[in-house]
Amino acid sequence: MPSYTSFLSSAIGAFLLSSPALAFSEQCSTFEYPLSCHNKSAVANTCCFNYPGGNLLQTQFWDTDPATGPADHWTVHGLWPDECNGSYQQYCDETRQYKNITQILEHFNRYDLLDYMSVYWKDDGGNDESFWEHEWGKHGTCISTFDTSCYTDYVPTQEVVDFFQKTLQLFSALDTYTFLNDAGIVPSTTKTYTYAEIRKALVQDRHVNATIECTGANSTELDEVYYYYNVYGSAQDGTYIPAQPDTNSSSCPMTGIQYLPKNLTSTPVQNGTYKFI
Ligand SMILES: *[C@@H]1O[C@H](CO)[C@@H](O)[C@H](O)[C@H]1NC(C)=O
Ligand SMILES: *[C@@H]1O[C@H](CO)[C@@H](O)[C@H](O)[C@H]1NC(C)=O
Ligand SMILES: *[C@@H]1O[C@H](CO)[C@@H](O)[C@H](O)[C@H]1NC(C)=O
Ligand SMILES: *[C@@H]1O[C@H](CO)[C@@H](O)[C@H](O)[C@H]1NC(C)=O
Ligand SMILES: *[C@@H]1O[C@H](CO)[C@@H](O)[C@H](O)[C@H]1NC(C)=O
Ligand SMILES: *[C@@H]1O[C@H](CO)[C@@H](O)[C@H](O)[C@H]1NC(C)=O
Ligand SMILES: *[C@@H]1O[C@H](CO)[C@@H](O)[C@H](O)[C@H]1NC(C)=O
Ligand SMILES: *[C@@H]1O[C@H](CO)[C@@H](O)[C@H](O)[C@H]1NC(C)=O
Secondary structure (H helix, E strand, O other), X not given: XXXXXXXXXXXXXXXXXXXXXXXXXXXXXXXXXXXXXXXXXXXXXXXXXXXXXXXXXXXXXXXXXXXXXXXXXXXXXXXXXXXXXXXXXXOOOHHHOOOOHHHHHHHOOOHHHHHHHHHHOOOXXXXXXXXXXXXXXXXXXXXHHHOHHHOOOOOOOHHHHHHHHHHHHHHHOOOXXXXXXXXXXXXXXXXXXXXXXXXXXXXXXXXXXXEEEEEOOOOOEEEEEEEEEEEEOOOOOOEEEEEOOOOOOOOOOOOOEEOOOOOOOOOOOOOOOOOOO
């Protein structure tokens, strides 16, 4: 059994290297279209320009009790298309609310993605498949470039594979645990941190802030991070540009933020409370 760390790097290597060239064949010449959320006039082709969800957020969880994922790694929440003003659409295509994400990925032979998801894309209610269905059905179907009409020679559900692959590619480059650790921000039952120091640690070479969110009785426990991007071209194979959050609001206080260790003896209870949104 490899350690989680080596599992992580080998899993990333596997899915990045073995990924077949995306079958997405609407060719979006990257800089032919404006950066999402930055167009100065109407853009008709929403297969090469994400609209209205021009802000793509790679969102992550720190689930401590019940704990999910490795002790030293955050987990995936999803990839959300927000409009450029903080509003968002949801459940954009009722015909694509799939109840078989695992089978879809198996059908496309993407066991590499499933292996990775089984460690890093975990539901604190114990139902990973339901969580994946929810993330695709509520958010993924609202990413305009994943519309089935954007594909030539469309193979049913291929866009679902593209959604999970792209989310994991982004997530694998956003190692929140290490970003915080490098700034001396480590899980602790006694220490607390300030909003400013956590946000500063998350800037990295993105040169923009991330949004942090807190939970718990007094909303002091750090539990989520949202990394914003705008995109040139499609969500599948376009160029992601880090973006400032479209809001400065956060559920966390300015001081006294707790970054609790995961309680690894608390495992999710099947059909337990769903936290996902
Ligand atoms: C950006 O493109 C969308 C989609 O065509 C359009 O509705 C919107 O008005 C455009 N924004 C501006 C500032 O022109
Ligand atoms: C945000 O922009 C969308 C159009 O892209 C519009 O439908 C929505 O009402 C706007 N929301 C707010 C809060 O302004
Ligand atoms: C997944 O479910 C959809 C909708 O029911 C169906 O069309 C598709 O064939 C299923 N895919 C697999 C691989 O079972
Ligand atoms: C992050 O947000 C803070 C407070 O709004 C601001 O002072 C700081 O310049 C921002 N950092 C970056 C890299 O944008
Ligand atoms: C929440 O704050 C109240 C008042 O400061 C305190 O008594 C209580 O212990 C806090 N609860 C938690 C879970 O930190
Ligand atoms: C957030 O705060 C920064 C610094 O005060 C400001 O420059 C920026 O415009 C604010 N962003 C929003 C979306 O209000
Ligand atoms: C960790 O979880 C176990 C199982 O739910 C629980 O009994 C224990 O009290 C928890 N530990 C802490 C420190 O909360
Ligand atoms: C969890 O919920 C699903 C769907 O509602 C149900 O089929 C399953 O039996 C439940 N599992 C448990 C352990 O209660």
